Amino acid sequence: RGVGYAVGIKNICFSEGFDDYSTARVRLSIIGGQPAVLVHTAAAEVGQGLVTVQAQIARTELGIDRVDVATADTTVGSAGSTSASRQTYVTGxxxxxxxxxxxxxxxxxxxxxxxxxxxxxxxxADGVPVAQVAEVLGDSVIEETREYRHRPTFPLDPFTGQGDSHVQLAFAAHRATVDVDVDLGLVKVVEIVTAQDVGKAMNPMALAGQIHGGTVQGLGLALMEEIQVADGKVRNPSFTDYLIPTIADVPPMHVQILELADPHAPYGLRGVGEPPTISSTPAIVAAVRAATGAALTRVPVRPEHIVGLQAPGGPSPSAGTP
Structure with missing residues (x-):
């Protein structure tokens, strides 16, 4: 058995002076006698929970339960790409x-x-009711479109390498515990503990899901995932041959969420999706190294990198049993 640790730092949003922004249109109307909000952006939901967060923000700011999020398209304006852990920051x-x-x-x-x-x-302001929103608005509609830009960044100085180049930095740390069979070269990750600064947990359940997902991606890189190429052709072009972690490979995870607000960000939030992929891989590899004593220099770690190695403090695999 071995235990390994790693810490990762990841820049969030685009950097070095890029004019990064997103656009949102919000419409308030009365439908069936009740206030209703429609949120429209061009931001792509790829499973990170952005649609839910947009609705949460609208409910928080407007105090109205019925919020619909329109299908994303660019007629409202640009939202940029769903990358760089940026969408909750800029589209939010x-x-x-x-x-x-x-x-x-x-x-x-x-x-x-x-x-x-x-x-x-x-x-x-003291909470004393004045009137229902439906009474105030009547048949009218209020619709507003706004762009949001994060604080400016600047290219690094070409001589010193210094400068205010990133919108924000996200921090994550992982501890991995593994069991290694040095005869068969098999590794089982038995536990992962992680802590991550998220600034502000906009949706704690979805946020934990992102941290779990990013950590599992890191596990895949550490032990499984590798494109095999021969003579210019990919030899493992399907999930039959290109192995990714399944639920059977995922160990118990313990997630510690730290909320250290970024004063420049909406609600103090930090990007969450990508940072777990950075520190989970080296933590797992460090645990394998601790278990085997091997000077592992590549990922994924494969059985042939482990077979025949002697576990620290243990008998050689080639030694006979009494």
Whole structure:
């Protein structure tokens, strides 16, 4: 058995002066006598939970339960790519700004510009109800479109290598425990513990899912995933031959979420999706190295890299049994 540790740092959003932004349109209307919100962006949902987060932001800012998120398309404006762990940051920021613009117009219409919205009601700042949103809005519609840009970044100095080049940095750490059979070259990851600074947990359940998923991707790189090429042809072009982790390969995981807010980010959040993939792989490889004493220099670690190695403090695999 071996235990390994690794720490990873990942830049979030695009860097070095890139003009990165996203656009959101938010529409407030009355449908069936009840207030309803429609959120429209061009941001692609690829399983990271962005649609849910957009709806959460709208409910938080507008105090209205019914929120629909329109199918993403670019008629509303650009959202950029779903990459760099950036969408919750920039598209979430755009949705927040559009919602706040809608809220300001609604409160002005109600005659309480310093008021708040709660559970479908317009209220004074102290929470005393003024009127229902449906009464204030009537047949009118409020629609606002906003762009959100993160704080500016700058290219690194070509001579010193220094500069304010990244929007933010995310931090993750992993501890992996593995069992290694040095006769067969088999590795079983038996436990992973991870801690990650997320700034603000917008949706704790989805966030934990992203950390689990990124960690499993790192496990795949450590022990399984490798494209085999011969004579310019990929020899393992399907999931029959290209092995990825399944639920049978995933060990118990213990996730510690740290909320150290970024003052420059919407709600203080940090990008979450990619950082776990950085430190999980070296933690697992370090655990294999600790178990075998092998100077492992590549990933994935394959059985042929392990077979015949002597576990630290143990008998040689070639030694006979009494």
């Amino acid at each position: 920021g755009a949705v927040r700004e559009a919602c706040r613009a809608v809220r300001a117009k609604l409160l002005a219409l109600a005659g309480v510009p310093d008021g708040v919205l709660r559970d479908g009601w317009v209220c004074h």
